[in-house]
Amino acid sequence: MCGISVSIRLDRRQTGRGTAAASQETRAKLETLLSKSLDLIAHRGPDAKGIWINDDASVGHINDLTPSGTQPHHSADGHIHAVVNGEIYDEGDALRTRLATEHGYVFHSHADTELVLALYSTYGAPRFLDHLRGEFSLVLYDDRDGGRLIAARDRFGIKPLFWTIVQDKDGEEGGGERLLIAAEAKAFLALGWEPEWDVGAIVEGVWQAGERTLFKGVQKVLPACWMEVGRDGQMVQRRYWDxxxxxxxxxxxxxxxxxxxxxxxxxxxxxxxxxxxxxxxxxxxxxxxxxxxxxxxxxxxxxxxxxxxxxxxxxxxxxxxxxxxxxxxxxxxxxxxxxxxxxxxxxxxxxxxxxxxxxxxxxxxxxxxxxxxxxxxxxxxxxxxxxxxxxxxxxxxxxxxxxxxxxxxxxxxxxxxxxxxxxxxxxxxxxxxxxxxxxxxxxxxxxxxxxxxxxxxxxxxxxxxxxxxxxxxxxxxxxxxxxxxxxxxxxxxxxxxxxxxxxxxxxxxxxxxxxxxxxxxxxxxxxxxxxxxxxxxxxxxxxxxxxxxxxxxxxxxxxxxxxxxxxxxxxxxxxxxxxxxxxxxxxxxxxxxxxxxxxxxxxxxxxxxxxxxxxxxxxxxxxxxxxxxxxxxxxxxRWPKDGPLHNKLREICTRDAVEKLGFVDWEVVRQALDAAFGEGADGVSFRVLLVVGAWVTLSKRFGIKRAELGN
Missing domain, CATH: 3.40.50.620 (HUPs)
Incomplete structure (x- = not known):
């Protein structure tokens, strides 16, 4: 079990633009921010934390199962860096044996992350994904030729992976945009993300069918897909299996x-x-x-x-x-x-x-x-x-x-x-x-x-x-x-x-x-x-x-x-x-x-x-x-009137809280609070309260901006 948080300069065609002191200061800021980001998803692996940073990218990881799985993991030549969330199965170490005997790869651990590095080094992308069996999400950063980033998820989407783009306010001279990738959207809160509702994705239901989420600008790496981000910041998502x-x-x-x-x-x-x-x-x-x-x-x-x-x-x-x-x-x-x-x-x-x-x-x-x-x-x-x-x-x-x-x-x-x-x-x-x-x-x-x-x-x-x-x-x-x-x-x-x-x-x-x-x-x-x-x-x-x-x-x-x-x-x-x-x-x-x-x-x-x-x-x-x-x-x-659930949803779904969402009709919620409980309770009204109660909770805990026409 583990969590991923990554921050990378989107356009990496120009590197080393600042002084050594400025670069050192930027790295220190990034390490602090990435550590705070990992803290927000510490439940995914509370026992260990690892961070790797260079001038363009910072990769963070938390894990909880075994010290041998400490991440990020680095290739022997120091050019490829990887984090893996989840579990990859290698029956009888067949993959490791083949990579060692047929391709001369020397393993230094039994960690899944090193297996991913070995497969990527041997087969490249996306072919290395064909050999992975299990439930996983992963991020690879290959710093050769200016830096290539690859993010991927397992075939059914068992393990999550999200991305968004923010303005680099704390970077070197010239600023620019940074790509953020994480196992949960809440991890972005420490990295400059200012959440807004994606009302269209919510109303149309596409958040449960495609790349979009409830949050504007936050998207998924889709199941059975891999996303490549080139040195120039161009992002392409492709499917490796269906x-x-x-x-x-x-x-x-x-x-x-x-x-x-x-x-x-x-x-x-x-x-x-x-x-x-x-x-x-x-x-x-x-x-x-x-x-x-x-x-x-x-x-x-x-x-x-x-x-x-x-x-x-x-x-x-x-x-x-x-x-x-x-x-x-x-x-x-x-x-x-x-x-x-x-x-x-x-x-x-x-x-x-x-x-x-x-x-x-x-x-x-x-x-x-x-x-x-x-x-x-x-x-x-x-x-x-x-x-x-x-x-x-x-x-x-x-x-x-x-x-x-x-x-x-x-x-x-x-x-x-x-x-x-x-x-x-x-x-x-x-x-x-x-x-x-x-x-x-x-x-x-x-x-x-x-x-x-x-x-x-x-x-x-x-x-x-x-x-x-x-x-x-x-x-x-x-x-x-x-x-x-x-x-x-x-x-x-x-x-x-x-x-x-x-x-x-x-x-x-x-x-x-x-x-x-x-x-x-x-x-x-x-x-x-x-x-x-x-x-x-x-x-x-x-x-x-x-x-x-x-x-x-x-x-x-x-x-x-x-x-x-x-x-x-x-x-x-x-x-x-x-x-x-x-x-x-x-x-x-x-x-x-x-x-x-x-x-x-x-x-x-x-x-x-x-x-x-x-x-x-x-x-x-x-x-x-x-x-x-x-x-x-x-x-x-179906639950009694004035019971714990009725009172909890009253407490959450207040008029002020609902109206601060900006996209929900308070009158519908008010009527639902009256109709959803007790004798003759209305099932649709109960569903309304569950849905709105979740939105209000997210609004408060994430600090989401009020949705309005045109924003």
Missing amino acids: MEYRDKREREARSVEEMALGVREKLTEAIRLRLRADVPVGIYLSGGLDSSLVAGITTHLVREEGIRIGNRDATSRICCFTIEFPGEGHFDESGIAERTASHLGVQILKKRMDEATLADNFADSAYHCEHHNFDLNSVGKFCLSTVPRENGFKVVLTGEGSDEHFTGYPFFVPDFLREPDLAMPDTELSRDSELREKLQEKVREAFRALMRSGAGMFRHEVDTETFRAVNDVSVLGWASAFQPSLHMFAPWVRETWAGVNVPLAEINEMPAEAKEKIRNKWHPVHSSQYLWSRSMLANNLLTCLGDRTEMAHSIEARPPFLDHVLSDYLNALPPSVKLAFTPEMEDSDRSGGLPWAGTRNFITELFTDKWILREAGKPYITKELYERKKQPYMAPN
Whole structure:
């Protein structure tokens, strides 16, 4: 686990412009500022700090796992300098062995950062990135030929990396601009950044689909991309990898048994790699299939194959962590998590989330996430991450990414039914087009009615013409339900963005090559998986339910389902083995406050989500889990009037605080404070308060300038 902060003169064509004394003074100032920047993200690695500075660039890093990983790391000739955030896996030291024997590289440590330096020195950019497997963000500065900077992120965006440009007020004569790069935007606050809202990115929803963020001028290095900054300050961002799916016209030749075995083998390998660490490794265990399967396979590897779980051997007890929400039903899965732990014979530690705890941690969670969220589940994850840290764990395995790979969400069903699965022409829905089309219309109408009703979500008009650019794939229409609707914004915002088309704005952020494959090559459900993974997963879920809420407590999470080797295998599977048509199977009743309540019942009566994963995981899970349908991780959204949450949001969302945002309609917030709690509570009003409460928190803690028309 670690954090990155970098400051570099953007235009480096002129160097050595000042006196030696001036240069020394500038370096001292930069070191002080960079140290303060690292302090703002010290939670990402509070045990060590390293800074390297020359006349053009300053690179800072904090880490927490092992002294051998102290960074920045420097090449043997002193010309290349690197920082790496996250974890890179080298099975059996195969990469190191090849670099040493075939290319003559001499390693001086076992640090991931030196492996990155060795790969870059051997293959150059971007080819060195092809060899990296894991969850990472990194920055390389090559000072040869005037200085070349490279910044990159892992393929799914598990680890964050942001950049912005500021005026160099403390530099040498002539000033100029400086490029700042960091693991979190808050690190920029010590380096001259003066935050402003990017109202357009917020209203259009593109912050969760492309490079932009909630903050004007702060952008992301996108997942699976690398950014190069030349000596002249020119910046170019390119993609080094992307998800690829099977051609929808290609018939599947493998048996179901072969495919299930392949899933089992690839997932087991991904988990085995992520058990390697110099510290204890635990597991986040919910009541779902994904984390339960991770726990089951881990238990098998440790007990049957003698694999070490972090720095502990097979005699150590495996430890899992779960969350308990108040009340019974679909929100609290701690009961089934405990039954799974008992079946596996592993230890389980619980974090009970009552209303007061959610209220007390709401603002801190928003501050660490650096964006608003639709639900209180992020606050739950924020609090859960205190438990492993309190019990001596710094690394946990998680189940994120499984739903995206195995079509685990109900809103994938309409796109699954859009076309026959020609890879498996003998399945019932491929043979019977009339049945498939009838089911498709029933499902789509149910979702249309759901979107019209609100049902606790934000309401958006969905223009069907929008989706022609992506072969009528509808998943981004569903994703818009997570995007605040125009009604809650100030009048000048509503006027400026009248008729905003959130799905279209998000579609426009997608790579042109991918949209071409969506139109002509991929099955609609695979296209749906791609669009969701490149938007909501990367920019929302992996932040507020992943890195940011985990690293707030110095916890490094490793999601084996987002291993790109596993992903490549899964993306070549036919749609019909991921989402199976199983009308003969019984389903337990699902109703209540979930976003798709009322729609989910008949969908789960007809389909089994993640079917091939269930088959692959049979040896490691209970019958209860094998038969259980997907339950999303969400917090309760109905709470009493005048309770801790109601009072906390009243305290945060005052008229003065809301009006200081500049882009929110106070009257909407006032009405929401009256309507969101107690008997007959309105779900949309509750979402309004969660979103605005996060914005107010960020505004105060970051010191964000009030948004106004024209700024």
